[in-house]
Amino acid sequence: MRKIELNARRQSKAIWVGSVTIGGGAPIIVQSMTNTDTRDVMSTINQIKELEEVDCELVRVAVPDMEAARAIGEIKRGISIPLVADIHFDYRLALAALEAGCDCLRLNPGNIDEPKKVSAVARAAKERGVPIRIGLNAGSMPKKVNPEMSVAERMVEAALEQIRLLESLDFDLIKVSLKAFDVPTTIEAYRSIAEKVPYPLHIGITEAGLPRTGIIRSAVGIGTLLYMGIGDTIRVSLTTHPREEVIAGYEILKSLDLRQHGPVLVSCPTCGRTEVDLFRLAEEVADRLAVIKKPIKVAVMGCVVNGPGEAKDADIGIACGKGRGVLFRKGEKLRTIEEKDFVRALMAEVERL
Ligand code: SF4
Numbered sequence: 478m479r480k481i482e483l484n485a486r487r488q489s490k491a492i493w494v495g496s497v498t499i500g501g502g503a504p505i506i507v508q509s510m511t512n513t514d515t516r517d518v519m520s521t522i523n524q525i526k527e528l529e530e531v532d533c534e535l536v537r538v539a540v541p542d543m544e545a546a547r548a549i550g551e552i553k554r555g556i557s558i559p560l561v562a563d564i565h566f567d568y569r570l571a572l573a574a575l576e577a578g579c580d581c582l583r584l585n586p587g588n589i590d591e592p593k594k595v596s597a598v599a600r601a602a603k604e605r606g607v608p609i610r611i612g613l614n615a616g617s618m619p620k621k622v623n624p625e626m627s628v629a630e631r632m633v634e635a636a637l638e639q640i641r642l643l644e645s646l647d648f649d650l651i652k653v654s655l656k657a658f659d660v661p662t663t664i665e666a667y668r669s670i671a672e673k674v675p676y677p678l679h680i681g682i683t684e685a686g687l688p689r690t691g692i693i694r695s696a697v698g699i700g701t702l703l704y705m706g707i708g709d710t711i712r713v714s715l716t717t718h719p720r721e722e723v724i725a726g727y728e729i730l731k732s733l734d735l736r737q738h739g740p741v742l743v744s745c746p747t748c749g750r751t752e753v754d755l756f757r758l759a760e761e762v763a764d765r766l767a768v769i770k771k772p773i774k775v776a777v778m779g780c781v782v783n784g785p786g787e788a789k790d791a792d793i794g795i796a797c798g799k800g801r802g803v804l805f806r807k808g809e810k811l812r813t814i815e816e817k818d819f820v821r822a823l824m825a826e827v828e829r830l
Contacts, residue, residue, distance in 0.1 A: 495559025495580035500677025522555035546573035587617035608650035615657035737772035751779035
């Protein structure tokens, strides 16, 4: 088995979902999925606008019936990012979503695998230059796949079967995902498919759960894959407002230095030396930084002994003592400030950068 070098990004074929490039060395795209009723056009548009505000780059909507498929046209007119139609069970919904102008389809080979139906969708997608994501989920696998195989092998096998079918129709605008809740299974599946096909990969851990645990599970799974060089677009699946998925997605990419996106806040865990309410201060600074787009590093540290040293690569920071703090830039002291001025002075320096 060919070993994928750590950090060397896997070469993948580029595809275009509307105006967004996925794969081919393009930046790793952060996407999410609405949880509104797609038939409720206004609510769906409003939620997508909320996602756009946190820089979501691609959005998927569920298409459970014809009314939802037809709503896509109107939704598209109210939003600025490309839209993926999520199709299960009925291939006619995919045809209707294409008709309505979706920018990409997601098909689940676990519930649409009849060659005749997949072919009809592929032909219509090809005419419009619309890519198809072959989206396998461990929880909804095609029944005919060999039950002796591991879950990861079965996902890979099912994906390959549908990829071969699309390729036989001269369709190559393909993106693949193989998601499980189990992180090692997910990693095994992606590692295997990454070696077998040239297509871009959409990575994620499915149904990862509530934010507290789901973000960790997703970060471990997605982060490991990205560190292996695998992944062209990510979706963090969380049981909460999808805005949080986008924010978590960027945090994962920032942690690996794969993308820059707004400020990074460094704050110490506090210890016996801390003489200030650092939890509150860090929360307040985080809230103020949430609206800043500049890719800067800000540090909020609990003591003057280690603070500036520990955060010396921060663009701007504060090391707090009793009632007073030292403002620093790149580890160098700027001046001493009073506790009541901490947030104001820090933010003034952030603005000045
Ligand atoms: S920066 Fe200072 S207060 Fe914060 S954990 Fe380190 S030593 Fe403790």
